[in-house]
Amino acid sequence: MNANQILLDSRPEGMPTADNFKQTSVELPAIINGEFLVKNLWMSVDPYMRGRMIDRESYIAPFQIGQVLEGGSIGEVIESNNPEFPIGTRVSAMHGWRSHYVTDGSDHTRLPNTPMSESHFLGVLGMPGMTAWTGLTKIAALKPGDTLFISGAAGAVGSVVCQLGKLMGAKVVASVGSDEKAAHLRELGVDAVINYQTTKDLSAALKQAAPQGIDVYFENVGGEHLTAALNNMNDHGRIAVCGMISQYNDITPTPGPNNLAMIIIKKLKIEGFIVFEHWDHYPEFAKQMGQWLATGAVKAEQTIYQGLEQAPAAFIGLFEGKNRGKMLVKLD
Numbered sequence: 001m002n003a004n005q006i007l008l009d010s011r012p013e014g015m016p017t018a019d020n021f022k023q024t025s026v027e028l029p030a031i032i033n034g035e036f037l038v039k040n041l042w043m044s045v046d047p048y049m050r051g052r053m054i055d056r057e058s059y060i061a062p063f064q065i066g067q068v069l070e071g072g073s074i075g076e077v078i079e080s081n082n083p084e085f086p087i088g089t090r091v092s093a094m095h096g097w098r099s100h101y102v103t104d105g106s107d108h109t110r111l112p113n114t115p116m117s118e119s120h121f122l123g124v125l126g127m128p129g130m131t132a133w134t135g136l137t138k139i140a141a142l143k144p145g146d147t148l149f150i151s152g153a154a155g156a157v158g159s160v161v162c163q164l165g166k167l168m169g170a171k172v173v174a175s176v177g178s179d180e181k182a183a184h185l186r187e188l189g190v191d192a193v194i195n196y197q198t199t200k201d202l203s204a205a206l207k208q209a210a211p212q213g214i215d216v217y218f219e220n221v222g223g224e225h226l227t228a229a230l231n232n233m234n235d236h237g238r239i240a241v242c243g244m245i246s247q248y249n250d251i252t253p254t255p256g257p258n259n260l261a262m263i264i265i266k267k268l269k270i271e272g273f274i275v276f277e278h279w280d281h282y283p284e285f286a287k288q289m290g291q292w293l294a295t296g297a298v299k300a301e302q303t304i305y306q307g308l309e310q311a312p313a314a315f316i317g318l319f320e321g322k323n324r325g326k327m328l329v330k331l332d
Contacts, residue, residue, distance in 0.1 A: 085105050148172050154174075154324050203231045308329065
């Protein structure tokens with residue numbers, strides 16, 4: 001059995017390009033007792049992967065040149081010598097960027113039988129949805145009546161934050177990069193949407209959208225968005241820092257906001273978080289999110305690229321604003 005794989009061929013400098021990736025084929029070994037063969041059906045691309053392409057110490061090990069990339073995946077067992085994972089079992093793992101692989105299943109999760117597409121376990125029912133829920137409930141402690149501001153609000157995490165914010169009784173203000181994305185969020189019930197690409201003064205636009213001030217800021221972007229949020233936060237506001245995608249491709253460090261004194265003046269709480277440190281709450285999240293999805297209270301948006309060879313383009317598209325909701329690759 002041959003498997004197609006995508007390797008990191010070189011480390012990006014600035015925005016990643018197709019030249020940073022290389023597709024290869026490798027012959028897989030025959031499975032032995034306790035192992036099984038998986039055919040991947042779906043794989044995820046996520047902004048955090050850009051940080052792993054830099055050779056530096058972080059909360060997760062960097063990708064190595066010449067090795068297969070990895071990320072969230074959903075696959076089907078097509079050959080098995082492991083009774084816990086019989087043929088036909090659908091599994092989730094961190095074995096994306098490849099068509100097939102052999103495993104003993106030690107880092108795999110069996111997916112439940114559900115009428116929903118298994119792809120949602122990479123999105124609204126997976127890491128992005130869990131990140132949104134964790135940031136609002138465990139980090140920022142969003143309360144009914146709060147005003148919530150979200151940057152990167154049309155992405156995999158941000159679009160879920162918007163919907164959960166409304167379900168939790170908040171006024172929701174969102175920032176996106178196109179009028180099309182803004183219209184979509186209004187359809188989801190967001191109270192006010194700012195297109196930062198056409199706004200000359202983001203801080204002033206945020207003040208107009210939320211004259212009562214911001215109680216909670218869900219940070220996905222950084223830079224100018226953080227500056228605007230600090231200017232408009234209410235006293236004792238909370239900022240949950242999930243990501244800073246505007247800086248991921250910087251070759252030289254971006255200067256920080258010049259208004260950090262607002263943290264003191266307004267007695268703000270700022271906390272960064274990595275969702276995997278909160279994964280013991282996943283059963284609670286999955287039960288609640290499953291109910292919201294079943295009733296239509298939360299809608300799962302997806303942007304899908306077709307074929308493993310399109311994975312680099314899908315990944316690069318994250319930084320070009322080409323996704324609405326979760327960016328996925330559907331394997332052939």
